Amino acid sequence: MKRKAFVSILGGVFLILLAATLAACGGEATKAPSVTEASTEPPNESGAATYAVDLIAAWVNAGSPETDAFDYEGVDGNTYQATFEVDILPLFTSNNAWFEGSQACVGCHFAASENSYHQLNMSTYEGIMTGADSLESPPGVSILGQAEVGVGDFDWDHSKLRERLRNNRMPPGWEFDITEENRNGPCVEVGAEGVTVKLGEYGCDLHAVGLIGAWVEAEAPNGEFTYGDTTLTFERDVLPFFTQDGMWFDGSQACTGCHFAASESSYHQMDLSTYEGIIAGADSLEEPPGVSILGQSKPGVGPFDWDHSKLRERLRNNRMAPGWEFDITESNRNGPLVMAGKKK
Incomplete structure (x- = not known):
């Protein structure tokens, strides 16, 4: 009897803690997608390799196709082809994709829900197209530079995604704050x-x-x-x-x-x-x-x-992914070299 009572009490405590955790996240939690682990082996710096930000730029500038291949330029100057599913999506869904120890973007941006930062889902093509703040500012705010979500006028150079991926947080050494409360300085x-x-x-x-x-x-x-x-x-x-x-x-x-x-x-x-x-x-x-x-x-x-x-x-603009080492030479601003696609 004592053992059963102890187990019952322990189970009750667990349920209370679980309920409190869900409440702290703003209600019913949305399950985060599975996260993969990117290889930490340094890529071959020739041929099809290109910088991660440049690869995403090529995809956006090609109209952000979901299934069709798009062209990009490798570090050797030749033209290669890549696809969203194979070459772009893992940059958002894999740990270690940007630097060793980096958290996958979907660790924080996993659903169009209140408990996902900026109500942003970076685990699917549809989620990336929908953009941020889709509940707060429907139909959402494009992260790919569109004037409105779904309009199609992609503008990578002025996109929210490029800002987050490329711009080092200045001044150097600022503590990363996922709530973004410190983005406007003291x-x-x-x-x-x-x-x-x-x-x-x-x-x-x-x-x-x-x-x-x-x-x-x-x-x-x-x-x-x-x-x-x-x-x-x-x-x-x-x-x-x-x-x-x-x-x-x-x-x-x-x-x-x-x-x-x-x-x-x-x-x-x-x-x-x-x-x-x-x-x-x-x-x-x-x-x-x-x-x-x-x-x-x-x-x-x-x-x-x-x-x-x-x-x-x-x-x-906070430097994303969080925890990136500051580099005054800015050599890391375009992310790591990644192997992608096939030669055209």
Whole structure:
């Protein structure tokens, strides 16, 4: 009797814990799909190999076919063919696909349900086509650059998926947060004396990225602008986010540690230490007059477009898959070399 009672109690406790777990996930849980393990053997860096992001780009630019083969260029310059099922889908459904130890995308994005992050299902073709937030913002938000889900005007260069796969999280070393609460940087308070940064606090109405965005949207003045109903200035309130250590999180390096001059020895030939340098943008020697980081078509040529600016991308977009090692040379931005397809 005692043994039966113990087993009954143990079973009851298990059911209570299970119910609590399901409740914490927002109700009835959706079962995650099975995850495969990608090979950790280094691929042959010749022939049909290509970078993972470039392979996905070729698929999207071909109209994202479900069953038809699509062309891509291998590292040897020849044209090869691949398919979604064999060559694209495993990049989302396999552990170790992006780097050794990386979690499969479907570990977090496994269904169009409340308990799947962004209500996104990356385990099937249909789920990827539906995109994100399909319950919150029906019919969903395309991750492949379409203006609307199902419209067909794929735009890989401006797609949400490309942002997540390719853009390193800046500044380097930021802790990955699957809730994305830290994507806009730390909270800030504004007042007559300027900006106060609240390190370690996130999710506020006023935050670091919003502050810089307000400055850009005011046409990036070398003087006053308004944020949080308060008059602020570039020199006092914006520039320190680029020039001072510890502005983004405890121990963060100043942007100017790597981007300090329009010279070959400064990454992207970019100077973030002055107003003139920020306006001049990146690659001013390689691609004169430079590439605007504030969303202009060319440096010095308005209008400013903060939502599509390079600076906003770097400050706001978490590096996916989570846990990627930061590489200041950016050699890992297109993911690993993958073997795919057959020679055409």
